[in-house]
Amino acid sequence: GENVEQHPSTLSVQEGDSAVIKCTYSDSASNYFPWYKQELGKGPQLIIDIRSNVGEKKDQRIAVTLNKTAKHFSLHITETQPEDSAVYFCAAKWRGGTYKYIFGTGTRLKVLA
Amino acid sequence: GAGVSQTPSNKVTEKGKYVELRCDPISGHTALYWYRQSLGQGPEFLIYFQGTGAADDSGLPNDRFFAVRPEGSVSTLKIQRTERGDSAVYLCASSSSGDTEAFFGQGTRLTVV
Numbered sequence: 001g002e003n004v005e006q007h008p009s010t011l012s013v014q015e016g017d018s019a020v021i022k023c024t025y026s027d028s029a030s031n032y033f034p035w036y037k038q039e040l041g042k043g044p045q046l047i048i049d050i051r052s053n054v055g056e057k058k059d060q061r062i063a064v065t066l067n068k069t070a071k072h073f074s075l076h077i078t079e080t081q082p083e084d085s086a087v088y089f090c091a092a093k094w095r096g097g098t099y100k101y102i103f104g105t106g107t108r109l110k111v112l113a
Numbered sequence: 114g115a116g117v118s119q120t121p122s123n124k125v126t127e128k129g130k131y132v133e134l135r136c137d138p139i140s141g142h143t144a145l146y147w148y149r150q151s152l153g154q155g156p157e158f159l160i161y162f163q164g165t166g167a168a169d170d171s172g173l174p175n176d177r178f179f180a181v182r183p184e185g186s187v188s189t190l191k192i193q194r195t196e197r198g199d200s201a202v203y204l205c206a207s208s209s210s211g212d213t214e215a216f217f218g219q220g221t222r223l224t225v226v
Binding site: 006032034036041042043044045046049089098099100101102103104105106 | 117119144146148153154155156157158161163168169171172204211212214215216217218219220
């Protein structure tokens with residue numbers, strides 16, 4: 001069935017340290033993997049994405065890596081800042097006939113000043 | 114508009130009542146999604162529109178839930194005979210096609226009392 005597992009559920013890091021969030025997907029046909037940041041009371045905001053023909057993508061302090069063979073993808077945030085504190089969701093685009101996204105359960109990141 | 118707009122932002126209704134939630138997608142976006150997010154959980158897929166038609170409504174929990182998009186832009190999610198278990202944040206997202214990045218609105222928080 002369609003499933004995305006996300007770990008850890010909570011993560012606390014010191015300001016300036018790196019944070020890594022990992023996801024595993026079940027549908028081998030998935031070819032698009034976005035990451036969303038959600039702040040309290042707001043909708044999810046797209047922060048970075050990666051397609052299956054690429055192994056890594058970077059945008060300033062954030063990067064995403066994809067291992068298609070293992071069906072793993074990860075979000076890396078370097079030089080964390082207090083404003084990075086939020087809930088992060090990974091997602092995989094389900095290709096079983098439609099374009100719906102399957103989301104992970106979220107990671108609450110807390111950056112300690 | 115500049116982003117996905119959802120109205121109302123908050124809705125409190127009595128058990129058994131009918132509610133309508135509105136989504137205004139980004140102008141020109143043909144794909145539209147409805148998701149439901151319970152506290153502490155990731156968004157859960159409800160329905161996906163491509164243009165005016167529902168391409169995938171497999172996530173609608175039961176026949177009390179219905180969504181329309183008559184002109185291929187604005188969409189309305191309709192819930193009949195609301196139950197306390199329907200309380201959640203209802204999120205709408207749109208993308209320029211089914212195969213491109215999706216952008217979310219701020220959500221409608223529905224509370225059934």
